[in-house]
Amino acid sequence: MAQAPAAIGTGPREIAPIRFGTIVFLASELVFFGGLFAAYFTLRSQTNPWPPSTVDLDVARPSVATALLIMSSFTFVAGLRGARAGRLTSLSRWIVVTILLALAFLGFQLLDWVQAGFSVSSHAYGTMVYAMTGFHGLHVIAGVLLMLVILGRMAQGAYGDGIIDGPEAVGYYWHFVDVVWIGLYATIFLLR
Amino acid sequence: MRWAVRAGRRAGPAALALVGTACSGSFGMPRGATEQGADIFRLWQVFVVTAIAVAAVVYGLIFWSVIRYRRRRSDEPGALGSQFRGDHRLELVYMGIPILIVIGLFAASAAVEVRVDRVSSDPAVVVNVEAYQWGWRFTYPGQGVTIVSPPSGEFVAGPQMVLPVGQTTRIVLTANDVIHAFWVPDFLYKHDAIPGRTFAFDLTPTKTGTFYGECAEFCGLNHAYMTFSVRVVQPAEFAMWLAQMRAGQAAA
Amino acid sequence: MSVTMERPVAAQPEPPHRVGPVERLTSTDHKNVGILYCVTAFGFFLVGGALAGLMRIELAEPARQVVSTQAYNTMFTIHGTVMIFLFVAPFGIGLANYLIPLHIGAPDMAFPRLNLTSYWFFAGAGLLILLSGVASTGGGAAMGWYAYTPLSEMRYSPGVGVDLWILGIVLVAISNVMGGVNILATVFLMRAPGMTMWRLPIFTWNMVVTAILGLVAFPPAVAAFALLLIDRRLGGHAFDPLGGGDPALYQHLFWFLGHPEVYILILPFFGIITEVIPVFSMKPLFGYLGLVLATIAIGALSMGVWAHHMFTTGVVDNPFFSAMSLLIAVPTGVKFFAWTGTMWRGKIHFTVPMLFALAFLLNFLIGGVTGVMLASAPIDFHMNDSYFVVAHFHYTIMGGSVFAIFAGIYFWFPKMTGAMLRERLGRVVAVLLFVGFNLTFWPQFVLGLRGFPRRYVSYPADIGFDTPNLVSTVGYAVMFAGVVVFLADVAVSLRRRVPAGDDPWGGNSLEWVTTSPPPEHNFDALPQIRSERPAFDLRHPELAP
Ligand code: HEA
Ligand code: HEA
Ligand code: CUA
Ligand SMILES: [Cu+2]
Numbered sequence: 001m002a003q004a005p006a007a008i009g010t011g012p013r014e015i016a017p018i019r020f021g022t023i024v025f026l027a028s029e030l031v032f033f034g035g036l037f038a039a040y041f042t043l044r045s046q047t048n049p050w051p052p053s054t055v056d057l058d059v060a061r062p063s064v065a066t067a068l069l070i071m072s073s074f075t076f077v078a079g080l081r082g083a084r085a086g087r088l089t090s091l092s093r094w095i096v097v098t099i100l101l102a103l104a105f106l107g108f109q110l111l112d113w114v115q116a117g118f119s120v121s122s123h124a125y126g127t128m129v130y131a132m133t134g135f136h137g138l139h140v141i142a143g144v145l146l147m148l149v150i151l152g153r154m155a156q157g158a159y160g161d162g163i164i165d166g167p168e169a170v171g172y173y174w175h176f177v178d179v180v181w182i183g184l185y186a187t188i189f190l191l192r
Numbered sequence: 193m194r195w196a197v198r199a200g201r202r203a204g205p206a207a208l209a210l211v212g213t214a215c216s217g218s219f220g221m222p223r224g225a226t227e228q229g230a231d232i233f234r235l236w237q238v239f240v241v242t243a244i245a246v247a248a249v250v251y252g253l254i255f256w257s258v259i260r261y262r263r264r265r266s267d268e269p270g271a272l273g274s275q276f277r278g279d280h281r282l283e284l285v286y287m288g289i290p291i292l293i294v295i296g297l298f299a300a301s302a303a304v305e306v307r308v309d310r311v312s313s314d315p316a317v318v319v320n321v322e323a324y325q326w327g328w329r330f331t332y333p334g335q336g337v338t339i340v341s342p343p344s345g346e347f348v349a350g351p352q353m354v355l356p357v358g359q360t361t362r363i364v365l366t367a368n369d370v371i372h373a374f375w376v377p378d379f380l381y382k383h384d385a386i387p388g389r390t391f392a393f394d395l396t397p398t399k400t401g402t403f404y405g406e407c408a409e410f411c412g413l414n415h416a417y418m419t420f421s422v423r424v425v426q427p428a429e430f431a432m433w434l435a436q437m438r439a440g441q442a443a444a
Numbered sequence: 445m446s447v448t449m450e451r452p453v454a455a456q457p458e459p460p461h462r463v464g465p466v467e468r469l470t471s472t473d474h475k476n477v478g479i480l481y482c483v484t485a486f487g488f489f490l491v492g493g494a495l496a497g498l499m500r501i502e503l504a505e506p507a508r509q510v511v512s513t514q515a516y517n518t519m520f521t522i523h524g525t526v527m528i529f530l531f532v533a534p535f536g537i538g539l540a541n542y543l544i545p546l547h548i549g550a551p552d553m554a555f556p557r558l559n560l561t562s563y564w565f566f567a568g569a570g571l572l573i574l575l576s577g578v579a580s581t582g583g584g585a586a587m588g589w590y591a592y593t594p595l596s597e598m599r600y601s602p603g604v605g606v607d608l609w610i611l612g613i614v615l616v617a618i619s620n621v622m623g624g625v626n627i628l629a630t631v632f633l634m635r636a637p638g639m640t641m642w643r644l645p646i647f648t649w650n651m652v653v654t655a656i657l658g659l660v661a662f663p664p665a666v667a668a669f670a671l672l673l674i675d676r677r678l679g680g681h682a683f684d685p686l687g688g689g690d691p692a693l694y695q696h697l698f699w700f701l702g703h704p705e706v707y708i709l710i711l712p713f714f715g716i717i718t719e720v721i722p723v724f725s726m727k728p729l730f731g732y733l734g735l736v737l738a739t740i741a742i743g744a745l746s747m748g749v750w751a752h753h754m755f756t757t758g759v760v761d762n763p764f765f766s767a768m769s770l771l772i773a774v775p776t777g778v779k780f781f782a783w784t785g786t787m788w789r790g791k792i793h794f795t796v797p798m799l800f801a802l803a804f805l806l807n808f809l810i811g812g813v814t815g816v817m818l819a820s821a822p823i824d825f826h827m828n829d830s831y832f833v834v835a836h837f838h839y840t841i842m843g844g845s846v847f848a849i850f851a852g853i854y855f856w857f858p859k860m861t862g863a864m865l866r867e868r869l870g871r872v873v874a875v876l877l878f879v880g881f882n883l884t885f886w887p888q889f890v891l892g893l894r895g896f897p898r899r900y901v902s903y904p905a906d907i908g909f910d911t912p913n914l915v916s917t918v919g920y921a922v923m924f925a926g927v928v929v930f931l932a933d934v935a936v937s938l939r940r941r942v943p944a945g946d947d948p949w950g951g952n953s954l955e956w957v958t959t960s961p962p963p964e965h966n967f968d969a970l971p972q973i974r975s976e977r978p979a980f981d982l983r984h985p986e987l988a989p
Pocket of ligand 3 (some may be wrong): 295322325326371373387407408409410411412415416418
């Protein structure tokens with residue numbers, strides 16, 4: 001007995017492909033940052049003193065920035081919670097808040113970079129710090145763009161059907177960016 | 193196509209040479225002109241003989257299956273083979289035997305590596321080897337003797353290191369620009385020279401003669417021309433050579 | 445209740461749908477993307493093969509005759525990069541794109557648009573890498589395919605060639621990650637009812653492991669290349685010993701990709717062989733479960749062996765990496781015996797795909813056992829960076845993967861185009877390639893043992909390097925003839941079509957129950973899937989489980 005073509009190949013889907021794909025992709029991203037961390041710790045173990053004695057790290061400002069970024073994870077979740085309950089306006093409002101927090105974080109980062117007193121070319125330490133915070137910053141920017149895409153699609157009437165796998169997937173990504181930052185903060189500013 | 197013509201003329205002797213090397217027991221490898229090299233040579237024999245045995249079994253099975261179970265003219269079109277799907281006992285066997293072989297190979301290899309890596313506390317000679325784009329500097333510390341490459345870019349006789357036979361020589365290896373590697377094929381040994389690091393290893397030559405050496409790690413434009421040689425002589429001759437060089441370089 | 449599907453016989457074979465160039469380049473249909481990948485990748489094989497020819501001509505005789513030293517150094521760099529990143533690996537992804545939805549009974553990949561995007565990243569990468577070799581001011585990329593620092597740093601390689609090369613590889617990596625995500629999502633989420641993981645064709649299983657390897661291995665290398673680019677263009681010091689950086693760190697990050705990459709270069713092709721052998725032995729696979737577990741074991745072990753490329757650096761724990769490398773022989777052996785077991789007590793048909801599969805077995809075994817020799821650190825003290833290594837990996841990749849690619853082309857060309865390739869020409873190709881290949885690379889083992897280092901544009905006469913080099917070049921000429929006959933075969937077969945029918949071989953997996961080429965949505969109807977060879981069960985209901 002033949003099956004109707006429409007049923008072919010759909011299989012049992014417990015999870016939307018976009019969510020599954022995002023998780024797999026983030027696993028890969030994790031290894032990317034893992035490579036950077038490995039490089040950092042390798043160089044750290046070979047260099048004395050580390051950071052070089054000329055480096056004077058300000059911990060206060062990055063700590064505030066960290067708090068902002070962690071907060072942004074919660075604001076995004078708040079939006080998703082609203083959307084799951086069918087309140088799309090809540091999603092858009094909270095996304096705007098999240099974007100503002102992300103921009104504030106980036107602003108702090110920029111200040112940090114400008115006032116660091118060393119640069120990417122000063123020494124291996126500088127190279128690693130700028131590379132790691134830089135790649136993380138790029139990920140934050142990408143996250144902001146993704147959220148703008150969500151807002152744009154909402155303006156065109158998307159998600160009204162209750163299918164919000166896209167925003168959920170962006171949520172996974174945003175938490176990931178957050179967690180990586182916590183690792184970076186701990187490594188660069190606490191552990192050194 | 194000059195090479196095509198030459199190929200024709202050489203094909204016969206080449207085939208003979210290939211068969212010849214395979215049968216002489218060295219399987220194409222130089223026999224190792226140092227104690228360490230001779231050790232590696234014996235390890236190589238172990239690995240080659242194992243490989244040949246494994247290949248003989250696997251090739252044997254493949255050829256036997258292919259010939260014995262080829263489709264014959266008398267078979268109906270579409271005739272099937274036996275439809276069995278495996279055999280767990282057989283699978284255990286063909287997993288178990290390679291595991292045993294591999295353990296044996298590892299043990300042999302690890303034992304040799306310990307001996308090859310051993311450095312004497314009291315080497316008879318120390319030579320500092322410094323690799324650079326694209327040449328070598330050999331210094332006999334404390335003796336005031338230095339030998340340097342002539343400018344390279346084509347094949348010229350590289351610098352020559354002289355060592356006494358039967359005595360342990362310590363090579364202290366450094367590089368001052370990119371990565372190079374110090375390789376004397378007849379010693380069956382090479383080591384990378386990495387800028388920022390210093391490596392030391394021992395060689396104990398067992399044969400006199402002149403051995404060809406080369407840079408084995410790609411190091412830029414003239415990598416292919418970064419050759420040198422090692423002349424191994426009797427200790428007395430070595431002492432004389434050293435004295436001469438010392439006198440010569442002191443005068444210069 | 446009858447569960448057998450009526451075979452969807454098209455009474456009048458539809459005239460093959462002509463795909464216009466625009467549709468070809470923009471259609472997201474997985475079959476189209478797959479063919480795009482394979483054809484582009486094969487084009488890169490010709491480019492890499494042409495470069496190999498120039499190198500072989502230069503090396504036929506001692507001294508330097510044909511090309512400049514700088515050009516030679518660029519040639520092997522581009523040859524290696526093109527062959528590995530732009531030919532063999534993408535060919536595997538292309539085949540996966542074509543076959544996986546058919547194998548699992550799905551209408552397309554999970555993310556069709558991502559699929560086409562990853563193709564264009566690959567094509568762009570190809571362009572950048574070719575440019576890095578030729579059209580770059582200050583000199584082409586000439587640092588070898590693994591771009592060791594500090595040689596690849598600005599101070600020693602000032603040309604923009606290296607930068608273009610880095611960007612190209614990064615695009616390859618991104619393309620691979622996209623492809624990997626797509627493959628995993630497709631296999632895990634889109635299988636037809638009844639197609640459990642334990643009924644997947646082995647090719648598809650192998651692609652799952654390959655995809656995971658790519659997802660794990662490429663990112664650290666991207667990190668390394670990004671740091672290298674920062675070193676080069678922004679004055680960083682990550683790998684620069686003069687600024688406190690560490691060249692050995694680069695090697696670790698590179699080979700953490702580089703080694704799994706070589707299994708990315710073989711697992712899909714083990715898969716092809718595993719599909720071809722049972723069909724032409726008229727038997728089910730011997731030890732399906734063992735094969736799957738062996739693939740997973742190879743994938744897992746391959747993450748722990750990278751430093752066997754660094755035995756002579758003196759900065760790694762040689763015995764550990766030696767042991768891990770030796771262990772990979774065990775699961776690979778399981779595969780070999782499963783293939784042999786599949787032929788055992790079969791009824792073997794010597795079609796062209798089967799001939800290539802047999803040649804694969806003979807060649808790859810030599811590559812494998814020589815790999816085991818290299819895995820012994822003391823032996824590698826002699827072999828490292830010699831032609832013994834060059835011979836080893838051409839035996840695994842050219843003699844292995846590429847022969848499997850030819851097996852795959854002869855096997856699936858009828859499915860992809862609806863036309864058969866010519867058996868008689870195919871046999872000529874197989875013989876020429878097999879003879880030429882062994883003639884080219886066997887002498888390179890001899891060269892390596894005698895002490896000929898790789899990446900040498902020339903060599904002194906009369907120290908035992910000339911004759912093997914000459915033989916090797918002659919072997920190349922024979923292979924060249926083989927490739928030319930193959931191209932002729934494709935041209936003839938496409939022009940004067942011998943219709944293939946749905947199932948010219950008596951295949952096992954689902955692609956053989958649909959038309960050749962399959963319709964846009966792949967299947968009009970699916971048979972019930974009760975084993976790993978549903979197409980066979982359909983033909984032989986009396987034998988089905
Ligand atoms: C398709 C690609 C491919 C594959 C599959 C392999 C497979 C293997 N390779 Fe190879 N290798 C390369 C591609 C590949 N390699 C490349 C490209 C390089 C060089 C890169 C460069 O420097 O440019 C390289 C270099 C390389 C080196 C570094 C050499 C050096 O630079 O000094 C080493 C060292 O350990 C090594 C080992 C192995 C081993 C142990 C295997 C094993 O997986 C082989 C296992 C298979 C078998 C053993 C045969 C079947 C098994 C049986 C029948 C069971 C019984 C057998 C025994 C018990 C022995 N390879
Ligand atoms: C997938 C991998 C792969 C494949 C398939 C090949 C295939 C071949 N390789 Fe490759 N090779 C590498 C990967 C590969 N190689 C790598 C990674 C290196 C190391 C690079 C480095 O050191 O950095 C290397 C290095 C290397 C060297 C060493 C160079 C050196 O160290 O100095 C040599 C020398 O003989 C060589 C030869 C060949 C030959 C003769 C083939 C043949 O099998 C090729 C056969 C192909 C043909 C015969 C096609 C002929 C072409 C046409 C018919 C069409 C021509 C027309 C147009 C382009 C329009 N290769
Ligand atoms: Cu020095 Cu190669
Ligand atoms: Cu490897």
